[in-house]
Amino acid sequence: MTVTSEPSLPSMQTTVPGPLTNATKSKLDVIFDARTPQMVIDYDKSSGSYLVDIDAAQSPAMISTLVNRPAIGNFPSQQWFNLLRDGPMRAAPPGCTQVFTAQSGSEANELAFKAAFMAYRRKQRGVAPWSEHEQESAMRDQTPGSPDLAILSFENSFHGRGFASLSTTCSKPRCLHEIEHVIDSWHCPVAGIIVEPIQSEGGFGGTGKFWGHERWNLSAPADIVTFSKKAQTAGYFFSDNSLRPDRSYRQFIRKTEWMGDVARVIMCNAVIDEILSENLVEKTARVGEPLHERFATPATRYLDFI
């Protein structure tokens, strides 16, 4: 097939990456790990097998980010920063300043497990480069390259059906004392704890707060908050830079090259618009609080059934 609008030759107008790509990457990097993109793309000007970066052309059309589904880690469009800022970041839980997008809840949870494991090991080993022994043992799935680490989860919780998220869906602890005991006695270090604040679809305004865990009045923000479904897109919020992998491609290439889906982020933006403009969080709180009070008495009386 001939693509008629394809240029006849490649054309270099700046060095690569060009100044606009670099400026866009710096802006994006504040809320989204932007170490991996080689260039930021204008999908309207791209044609056939030719990609046109924003240093060569600029156009604002949103539709192009829908039809040209980019692998966001390598070739984000120039709209990506605005889409994140006006979408998921408007709903970021208290204390969370960055986001990593994903395609499903299971994937978001598994990416969060990886981020926790990498941060845990980085704390132990510092910023030293991987030793030959670590690299070679990782290839054999043995320590120290592949260390045994665990995620602690709670009885009856549900975290998805992916291989790792499913494995956290049926563990046991029920009270703080038991949690301490599990952490101290587990056969390998516990690098993270996953908690489902409200069982069964509790997020995004459904508790009368934007995020269910805001009701716990935590003394420090949650390290990682994963989201999916009601947001129409998925991912995790965080703020501590140690939760960005030490090498940028460790989350991107090793787990998902899509790194989410721009089309779903646009839908997320619309959902947040609706929640905010219709005051849905406040409305849920107004209806939910008397309902919750009515349930509180039987809940204490019939504790054994809960």
Ligand SMILES: Cc1ncc(COP(=O)(O)O)c(C=O)c1O
């Ligand atoms: C609390 C919770 N975690 C994880 C998941 C898995 O999400 P997904 O089906 O998008 O992989 C779900 C799905 O319903 C869920 O309710």
